[in-house]
Amino acid sequence: MSSIKIELRQQDIDKIKEIAASFGNREHELINVLHKCQEHFGYLPAEVQEVVAEELKAPVAKVYGVVSFYSFFTMTPKGKHPISICLGTACYVRGAEKVLDEFKKELSIEVGQTTGNGKFSLSSLRCVGACGLAPVVLVGEKTYGRVAPDDVKNILKEYND
Amino acid sequence: MHLLVCGGTGCRASESAGIEAKLKSELEKRSLDQSVQVISTGCFGFCEKGPIVKVMPDNTFYTQVTPADAETIVAEHVVKGRRVESLIYTDPSSKEKVEESAKMGFYKKQLRIALRNCGFINPENVDEYIARDGYLALGNIITGMKPQEAIEIMKESGLRGRGGAGFPTGLKWDLTARTEADQKYVVCNADEGDPGAFMDRSILEGDPHSVLEAMAICGYCIGSDKGLIYIRAEYPLAIERLKIALSQAREYGLLGNNIMGTEFSFDIELRYGAGAFVCGEETALIHSMEGLRGEPTLKPPFPSESGYNGKPTNVNNVETLANIPVIYLKGAKWFSSIGTEKSKGTKVFALAGKINNVGLIEVPMGTTLREVIFEIGGGIKDGKKFKSVQTGGPSGGCLTEKHLDTPIDFDNLIAAGSMMGSGGMIVMDEDDCMVSMARYYLEFTVEESCGKCAPCRIGNKRLHELLDHICKGNGKLEDLDRLVNMSNVIKDTSLCGLGQSSPNPVLSTINNFKDEYDAHVTDKKCPAGQCRDLMEYFIIEENCVGCTACARVCPVAAITGERKEPHLINPAICIKCGACMEKCKFDAIIIQ
Ligand SMILES: Cc1cc2nc3c(=O)[nH]c(=O)nc-3n(C[C@H](O)[C@H](O)[C@H](O)COP(=O)(O)O)c2cc1C
Ligand code: SF4
Ligand code: FES
Numbered sequence: 001m002s003s004i005k006i007e008l009r010q011q012d013i014d015k016i017k018e019i020a021a022s023f024g025n026r027e028h029e030l031i032n033v034l035h036k037c038q039e040h041f042g043y044l045p046a047e048v049q050e051v052v053a054e055e056l057k058a059p060v061a062k063v064y065g066v067v068s069f070y071s072f073f074t075m076t077p078k079g080k081h082p083i084s085i086c087l088g089t090a091c092y093v094r095g096a097e098k099v100l101d102e103f104k105k106e107l108s109i110e111v112g113q114t115t116g117n118g119k120f121s122l123s124s125l126r127c128v129g130a131c132g133l134a135p136v137v138l139v140g141e142k143t144y145g146r147v148a149p150d151d152v153k154n155i156l157k158e159y160n161d
Numbered sequence: 162m163h164l165l166v167c168g169g170t171g172c173r174a175s176e177s178a179g180i181e182a183k184l185k186s187e188l189e190k191r192s193l194d195q196s197v198q199v200i201s202t203g204c205f206g207f208c209e210k211g212p213i214v215k216v217m218p219d220n221t222f223y224t225q226v227t228p229a230d231a232e233t234i235v236a237e238h239v240v241k242g243r244r245v246e247s248l249i250y251t252d253p254s255s256k257e258k259v260e261e262s263a264k265m266g267f268y269k270k271q272l273r274i275a276l277r278n279c280g281f282i283n284p285e286n287v288d289e290y291i292a293r294d295g296y297l298a299l300g301n302i303i304t305g306m307k308p309q310e311a312i313e314i315m316k317e318s319g320l321r322g323r324g325g326a327g328f329p330t331g332l333k334w335d336l337t338a339r340t341e342a343d344q345k346y347v348v349c350n351a352d353e354g355d356p357g358a359f360m361d362r363s364i365l366e367g368d369p370h371s372v373l374e375a376m377a378i379c380g381y382c383i384g385s386d387k388g389l390i391y392i393r394a395e396y397p398l399a400i401e402r403l404k405i406a407l408s409q410a411r412e413y414g415l416l417g418n419n420i421m422g423t424e425f426s427f428d429i430e431l432r433y434g435a436g437a438f439v440c441g442e443e444t445a446l447i448h449s450m451e452g453l454r455g456e457p458t459l460k461p462p463f464p465s466e467s468g469y470n471g472k473p474t475n476v477n478n479v480e481t482l483a484n485i486p487v488i489y490l491k492g493a494k495w496f497s498s499i500g501t502e503k504s505k506g507t508k509v510f511a512l513a514g515k516i517n518n519v520g521l522i523e524v525p526m527g528t529t530l531r532e533v534i535f536e537i538g539g540g541i542k543d544g545k546k547f548k549s550v551q552t553g554g555p556s557g558g559c560l561t562e563k564h565l566d567t568p569i570d571f572d573n574l575i576a577a578g579s580m581m582g583s584g585g586m587i588v589m590d591e592d593d594c595m596v597s598m599a600r601y602y603l604e605f606t607v608e609e610s611c612g613k614c615a616p617c618r619i620g621n622k623r624l625h626e627l628l629d630h631i632c633k634g635n636g637k638l639e640d641l642d643r644l645v646n647m648s649n650v651i652k653d654t655s656l657c658g659l660g661q662s663s664p665n666p667v668l669s670t671i672n673n674f675k676d677e678y679d680a681h682v683t684d685k686k687c688p689a690g691q692c693r694d695l696m697e698y699f700i701i702e703e704n705c706v707g708c709t710a711c712a713r714v715c716p717v718a719a720i721t722g723e724r725k726e727p728h729l730i731n732p733a734i735c736i737k738c739g740a741c742m743e744k745c746k747f748d749a750i751i752i753q
Contacts, residue, residue, distance in 0.1 A: 030452035035394060035433055069454040069611075070435030072394050089357030089551070089587045090513030092601055125395065126356035126438075126605070129170040129363070131513040132208025132520060136174070143174035 008047050015040060016048060020055035027056045030066055034073060043077045079114045079121035081159045083107075086136040088127030095148075096135035100124065102149040103137075106156060119159070162197045162239065163217040165280065169204030169366055170359070170398055172212040176228055177201075180212055183231035188239070197239055203367015205280040206521040207267055210250060215262065215280070222262040223248040253517065253539060267518050270537055272499070274507045275323075275483040276523045279367030284402050287409040290370040296415050298489035299374050299381075303425045308382045312338060315382070317493035319505035320485070324350055324441075324478030325556070325582050325658075327504070327571040330485075333475060337383040337465040340473040345385035347376050348469065348476045350446060351392040351399070354438035355554030356605060358585035360509040361479035363521050365392070365399040368483065369406035373429060375477075375485035377416065380427040383475050388429035391446050395436065403431060438555075438609035439659050443468075443476040445611065456611045457657035478583070480509055500526035504570035508581065514550075514588040515542045524569075531565040534588060545590040549673065553582030555602045555609075556662035558669025559595065578669045580662070594691035595674040596681055600628040602666040610659065617660030620651040624667060633694040636682040645671060690752040693737045697753045702727040704749035711741035711750060 019036045023029035033052055038044050044067050053060040067073045085091075085100045104110060107120055114121040130136050133145025137155065144155060166172075166181045181201055188194040205213045210224035214234065221244055223234065230248055237243045249258045250265060259265045273279075282289035290296070302311050316331030337345065349372060353361040365372065376388040392400060407429060410416040418426045432450045439445045440455035447469050449455035468474025484506060488496045497505045504526040510533065513519050517539035524533060530550060534540070541547050549559040558579035560567070567573050571581050589598065603625040612618045627644055630636050648664030655661045671678060680686045687695040700711075700720075707725040712718075719735040722728030730741070730750075742750040 028452035031435060031449065032433065032452075035435070065454055066452070070437050072434075072436035087356070089554070089585065089601070090511075090519070091357075093514045093587060093589060093593060093598075125436075126354075127359065128395070129359035130174045130208075131357060131359060131511065132171045132211060133174055134513065134519070145174055 006045050006047055008051065012041070012048075013051055016051045017055055020052065025055055025057070027058045030056060030058065030063065031070075034063075034067060038073060043074045045075060076112070077114065077118075077121075078123075080119050081139050082121045082123065084123045084125045084128075084138040086126070086128050086130075086134070086138075087124045088131065088134075090127070090131035091135040094134040098149045099135050099137065099147050099152065102152040106152055120156075164197060164199045164234070164239075165202050165215040165217060166199060167203075167205050167211060167213040167280065168201035168284075169208070169211075169363055171204065171208040173398065175212050177212040179228040180214065180226055180231050183228045184214075184235060187232050187235035191235065191240065193235070193239060200283045201285070202282060203279040203284050204363040204521055205262075206271075206276070206363075206523075207262075207265075207518065208520040209518045213280075214248075220261045220263070222250060222260065222265070224250045266539060267520070267522075267537055270528065270532055271523055272507050272525050273523050274487060274496075274499075275364060275480050275509050276367070276521070277487060278371060279363060279521075282368065284367050284369055285405050287370060287406065287413060287415075290368070294490055295370050295486070296374055298486040299377050299415070300421055302378055302489060303381050303420060303423045308338060308384065311378065311382050311489070314489065314493045315485075318488045318496040319493075319500075319503075320481065320488065320496065321504060321571060322478055323480035323484075323508065323583065324476075325553075325580070327581060330477065330481055333465060333477070334379060334382050336463070337473050337475040340466055342473050344387070344470075344472045345383055346469045346472060346474040347379045347383065347385050347388040348443075348446070348450075348464075348474055349376055349388065349390040349479060349482060350441065350443065350476055351390055351396075351479050352434050352441040352446060353393060353396075353479070353583065354441040354609075355556075355583050355585045357513055357587055358511045358554060358583055360511050360521060360584045362396050362399050364479050364483050364509075365396070366402055369399075369402050370410065371486055372479055372482045373406055373410055373416065375482035376429060377420065377427045378485060378489070379475055379477065379482075381425055383473075385475070386426045386428070388427065389432050389450060389469065390429060391432045391434055391440075391450055393434045393436070400431065400433075407431075437611070438605075439611045439657070442657050442659060445657070446476065447474060454611070456613045457659075459656060480584070501568060501570040501573075503572055508569065508584060510584045510586045512538050512586050512588070514586075515545065515590040515593070516540070516588040517542055526570045527568040529566050529568055530560060533569070533586070534565070538588065541588065541590050545592065548589045548591050548593060549595065550589065551579075551587045551598070551666070552585070553580040553662075553665070554585045555605050556580060556658070556665055557582045557585075558665045559589075559598070559673060561673045578672060579665070592689055592691065594632075594687050594689040595670040595677050596628060596632055596687075597689075597691050599666045599670045600625065600632055603628055603663070606659070606663040610663075614654075614656040614660065616651045616654040617656070617663065620647055620655075621660070621663050623647060624651070624664065628667070631678065631681045632687075632692045634681070634685045634692075638682050640682065641671065641675075641678055686753075696737055697732050698730050698735055698737065698739070698742060699751055699753050700728050700730055701749050701751060704747050706747055706749075708746070710744045710746070714740045714744045716740065 049063045053063045137144045137147045184199045214223040214226045320330045321327040440449045445455040445457040464474040509523045610617045705727040712720040719731045
């Protein structure tokens with residue numbers, strides 16, 4: 001599983017128990033439970049998955065199987081400002097790949113990674129439904145449309161805090 | 162007077178919420194907030210020129226509005242009754258201002274059935290849906306019709322599923338109705354996985370009640386009291402609006418126990434997807450709702466026999482459902498009079514790519530690609546030449562110049578080597594390389610294959626590798642035959658629709674653009690100039706004035722030359738980043 005080892009605090013464990021209980025500790029609610037846990041923790045480290053498995057009386061392997069199957073679930077923490085580049089077809093044909101390359105170059109990280117200082121993480125996604133603004137980049141909740149490779153530096157500058 | 166502001170995802174991304182707030186505050190300032198209402202609606206479709214503000218009842222259509230324009234709209238249009246000229250859409254070909262949406266080229270050929278309420282009502286207010294005859298069809302059916310009568314109407318209408326396969330909806334309902342069971346389910350497929358398509362999302366954001374009403378009608382017909390909507394977690398706005406719609410419908414007794422005082426009870430729950438394209442496939446979707454990995458299973462048994470929790474389940478797509486209430490209000494004959502012989506009604510398309518009017522459109526079946534691309538879509542961006550259009554997303558194929566006059570319907574698209582799919586329509590121009598495009602779709606498939614069966618898991622990976630080789634200049638002539646052979650095997654032997662259709666982009670690009678593949682493998686050239694490894698940047702001596710701009714911007718010092726003398730690029734050093742070409746003001750640098 002993930003290489004990051006974390007120690008769950010009692011309050012974290014209680015939170016997971018509370019989430020599982022709100023779905024009646026039913027195994028078939030696994031995906032809903034994971035959604036809620038990821039909402040709370042920001043990601044799903046192995047330790048969280050183990051508690052979920054215990055609460056739902058499901059094998060850890062099954063929980064891991066589900067987490068790794070769905071791209072929405074992540075086992076690594078996102079950066080403070082998660083950057084997502086849309087690689088949906090509309091954005092792709094309008095040059096999204098070049099924009100992605102520029103972000104990789106500027107941040108010196110690959111897709112799926114987080115910068116050393118924990119500030120930015122990079123991911124790609126498929127169509128956010130704003131194809132009229134292609135290529136589209138999301139930083140946190142904010143949407144940038146018609147992004148050109150030249151704009152990348154300026155976008156990153158906005159988060160110089 | 163009403164001011165309608167687009168609250169769809171695209172326009173929200175361009176600050177339409179700020180426009181709405183500003184309009185409201187400007188109206189308040191002038192004490193007009195009682196007589197003029199600001200309504201946030203679903204998508205108008207004309208995303209290219211968003212954010213959109215529409216003034217009713219005079220139908221004025223303002224495009225590319227900014228929060229700063231809100232004040233002008235109130236001060237000029239609302240107060241003085243003068244249209245704000247600068248915000249009115251200018252027709253690009255006639256250069257004339259077009260004030261009303263009905264007269265715009267973008268809307269003229271459209272017919273809105275599934276999108277009938279999108280952009281007209283506030284999706285967060287059930288009263289507005291009801292005012293446009295919402296829930297009337299449900300009322301008529303559950304108080305005055307037997308389930309079988311209602312199913313017959315659905316069959317007569319000729320409605321076919323909009324989720325991709327085009328299966329007749331009435332027949333599917335009939336099959337599920339005939340299966341005996343103590344519990345049945347109605348499932349709405351809102352997974353919309355085709356990258357570059359946003360039809361279903363716009364319907365849910367703009368008119369959620371039409372989907373809820375249709376699910377209840379379906380429930381009555383097949384004998385189910387429980388509905389489930391499987392929606393992508395990546396669609397927060399649609400989820401939000403569905404939640405509001407559900408609670409308002411329950412409050413009005415339009416969902417829940419004993420709807421409208423009848424024996425019929427029906428309620429709906431939301432289930433969230435978690436980012437897996439294959440979960441749009443109905444058996445995978447059902448497993449995902451059961452909390453499992455979303456892996457497809459062999460059909461039969463079909464969901465109509467054994468679906469969610471092993472019970473008979475009717476799965477319909479969002480757009481299919483959105484058509485249903487109005488079919489019952491206007492009749493099966495009305496619906497079947499629209500469209501072609503075997504494809505009735507309309508189809509919603511998400512038009513995107515290298516086209517002037519990116520947006521959401523709805524046209525009668527049988528409209529030609531030419532009408533869609535050149536009349537509604539306003540032609541190709543930047544005056545470039547049309548090359549091809551991909552329908553059906555990663556499962557579909559590309560259509561070219563010679564298909565432009567084909568009437569669009571389920572069967573014609575299949576005959577042309579593509580498919581309807583869910584309605585994504587991506588337009589490509591002369592600058593797009595078709596080999597790269599096929600590689601792009603295969604990359605998607607490889608990522609999204611669930612891995613359950615070997616042909617799809619391994620075969621698509623090999624296809625992708627071959628395409629990648631070709632794009633990098635390492636392809637051989639015999640690779641083209643291997644591509645075709647392997648594609649056919651994958652199609653024939655994969656378990657689910659994903660694998661069975663994933664080679665389509667490869668086969669159709671080879672069929673239609675064989676010369677382009679040949680150029681890649683034999684001449685090691687990319688005619689569209691997109692495959693980086695096959696390009697060479699070259700300076701035209703006559704055009705070069707020796708300004709040195711290119712040499713200064715080149716990151717690897719591959720350009721040499723004296724000031725005021727023609728420069729030269731050393732191909733051995735050049736990393737083909739294109740920086741020099743962007744910088745050159747004299748068009749002296751070309752790609753060969
Ligand atoms: C790989 C794959 C992906 C699919 N994705 C979707 C989808 O995103 N939305 C959808 O409605 N149907 C999708 N379908 C089609 C569904 O399996 C199913 O046919 C459809 O939801 C039935 O509804 P309809 O009859 O109303 O079209 C997909 C099928 C396959 C094979
Ligand atoms: S065809 Fe592909 S997606 Fe479908 S079951 Fe096989 S591996 Fe999974
Ligand atoms: S493809 Fe990027 S927003 Fe749709």
